[in-house]
Amino acid sequence: MRTKEEIQAEIAAARARLASNVEGLITQAHPRAVAARTVQDAKGLLSSEVDAVKSQFVDPTGEPRYERIGALGLAVAASVAFLFVVRSIAQG
Numbered sequence: 001m002r003t004k005e006e007i008q009a010e011i012a013a014a015r016a017r018l019a020s021n022v023e024g025l026i027t028q029a030h031p032r033a034v035a036a037r038t039v040q041d042a043k044g045l046l047s048s049e050v051d052a053v054k055s056q057f058v059d060p061t062g063e064p065r066y067e068r069i070g071a072l073g074l075a076v077a078a079s080v081a082f083l084f085v086v087r088s089i090a091q092g
Contacts, residue, residue: 056068057069057072
């Protein structure tokens with residue numbers, strides 16, 4: 001059988017754990033904490049997207065992928081030429 005002091009000690013320990021849990025929940029739900037987590041998530045997503053795009057133009061050893069860079073350059077040049085042709089037809 002437990003003594004009165006043991007029961008009081010258990011209650012005090014449970015109260016301390018509960019206070020710590022409530023404090024942790026308040027900290028997590030604080031608007032600044034939520035905003036900070038959101039910013040960190042956005043930075044992580046942006047970083048992974050930038051890395052994905054970069055991997056399309058740079059191989060794992062760090063060397064440029066000239067064939068892909070050239071293809072992109074040609075696509076941009078063709079798009080600009082197309083816009084000029086459409087613009088000249090529309091104005092003509």
